Amino acid sequence: MASLDVSKARASFPALQSGFIFADNAGGSQAARGVVDRISDYLLNTNVQLGADYSVSVVSTERVASGPDVAVKLFNASSPSEIVYGSSSTLNLENLARGLEPTIEAGDEFIVTGEHEANTGPWKKLAARRGGVIKFWHPVPTSPNNPYSVATRIEDLLPLITVRTRIVAISACSNILGSIVPVKEVVQAVREDAAAKGAMNVEVSVDCVAYAPHRRIDVRDWDVDYCVFSWYKVYGPHCSAMYVRSKALQTSVTSIAHHFLPVGSTAYKLQPGGPGYELVYGTTGVLPYLISLVPPPTKVASSEDPTIAHLDAAFSAIAAHEQELLKPLLGFLTAPEQIERGVRIVGTEQIGLSRVPTVSFVVVGPKAKRSQDIVEVFDKKGRVGIRWGHFYAYTLIDHLEPKLDTTDGVVRISLVHYNTVEEVQRIVEILKEALL
Ligand SMILES: Cc1ncc(COP(=O)(O)O)c(C=O)c1O
Numbered sequence: 001m002a003s004l005d006v007s008k009a010r011a012s013f014p015a016l017q018s019g020f021i022f023a024d025n026a027g028g029s030q031a032a033r034g035v036v037d038r039i040s041d042y043l044l045n046t047n048v049q050l051g052a053d054y055s056v057s058v059v060s061t062e063r064v065a066s067g068p069d070v071a072v073k074l075f076n077a078s079s080p081s082e083i084v085y086g087s088s089s090t091l092n093l094e095n096l097a098r099g100l101e102p103t104i105e106a107g108d109e110f111i112v113t114g115e116h117e118a119n120t121g122p123w124k125k126l127a128a129r130r131g132g133v134i135k136f137w138h139p140v141p142t143s144p145n146n147p148y149s150v151a152t153r154i155e156d157l158l159p160l161i162t163v164r165t166r167i168v169a170i171s172a173c174s175n176i177l178g179s180i181v182p183v184k185e186v187v188q189a190v191r192e193d194a195a196a197k198g199a200m201n202v203e204v205s206v207d208c209v210a211y212a213p214h215r216r217i218d219v220r221d222w223d224v225d226y227c228v229f230s231w232y233k234v235y236g237p238h239c240s241a242m243y244v245r246s247k248a249l250q251t252s253v254t255s256i257a258h259h260f261l262p263v264g265s266t267a268y269k270l271q272p273g274g275p276g277y278e279l280v281y282g283t284t285g286v287l288p289y290l291i292s293l294v295p296p297p298t299k300v301a302s303s304e305d306p307t308i309a310h311l312d313a314a315f316s317a318i319a320a321h322e323q324e325l326l327k328p329l330l331g332f333l334t335a336p337e338q339i340e341r342g343v344r345i346v347g348t349e350q351i352g353l354s355r356v357p358t359v360s361f362v363v364v365g366p367k368a369k370r371s372q373d374i375v376e377v378f379d380k381k382g383r384v385g386i387r388w389g390h391f392y393a394y395t396l397i398d399h400l401e402p403k404l405d406t407t408d409g410v411v412r413i414s415l416v417h418y419n420t421v422e423e424v425q426r427i428v429e430i431l432k433e434a435l436l
Contacts, residue, residue, distance in 0.1 A: 021423045022414055025233070026412065044214075047060070063281040064275075068081075077243050084242040089240040100167075101126060104166065118209070152285060162197060163198045172210075175414075178358040203252060208229040213235075215315055215356075226243065236283045243272070293314045326357045326359070348360070358414040360410040372388045377434035390410075397410070
């Protein structure tokens, strides 16, 4: 397996040269230089309306159309006509719920996880508008020693499915817990169970926002209907892409675009108004950046898409490096003296490929500390960005037992492949002081 050249990766992000340690990447990553170059080139040279016959508009139209071509690869979708761009994943999912609304009947059931509200709130509001029913698939404790080390289990999901289940809305990775959900396995179990119970119109919506910077999405292999991620967390600009399976576009999704627009059975049904043109063009810099991280694989099966194989290799190298980042951080936070001190990981305690380097914790017990006070020590020192709070996974935090203060939430340190082991060591040094 090709390994990651971290110095080379870092060279694409001028802000990293300042020495500031960016460790709030689950909030938003740095944008790769190739992304920024495209945005500036678009605005400086081709900033006109799309669809006109004059030459500059022809170029702009082609540039913006190339966004979905790249998103297709990142989702491993079948066609650019399955891709929607929007200003955020929250808005894309809200628009999806609006587009599905006419097909929802009283009594239809929505299973949500209560993780980031983006893939929970739109379904709650839709259910409220149409007389639907919301059911929660909550994570449960998985460790006898830490009530906050929680994860979702398939055996808790299946009993929630009934003949009325319409939408199962899950996350591929939690932005708090850091654990990767085996989406393919979950969806397969859901579909088998739904078929056995006679639920004929179950659709699956997957939030990949916290997953996309760390692992390759594969909507076809996973067999999902809707999937979303935010480019600004994957080294791109502040916008989002959503995959809508072509079958769903034909059978479930109604258009929320202007009535006279010929959207056909394309994802334009869910794209009312133009997305930010320069941002969409900017996203085309993400794929070249990712595949620049490792050389192309030498052997690719003839049935395989070479770009997907290359992306796979890049994400394998990313995952391997990120495991090295996790070791000193999780090692420190789960050491006996820290457990004794009251430190509890909120999420998966184990280092391993089923985890990304988004690490959340609280400090409880007689020597409890507020999350904000721990982060304040970092802020006072300066030059390291980490954060505290519920990170919009309010329901998840609220559901933990013993209860946590939802406002104070957790301390979250979120790393990506451009972070270095030395940076993590520096974070651990400051943590030692903050936890005194
Ligand atoms: C897991 C997860 N889902 C959804 C979102 C919402 O993304 P956006 O800001 O693009 O609406 C976030 C943002 O932090 C997130 O972490």
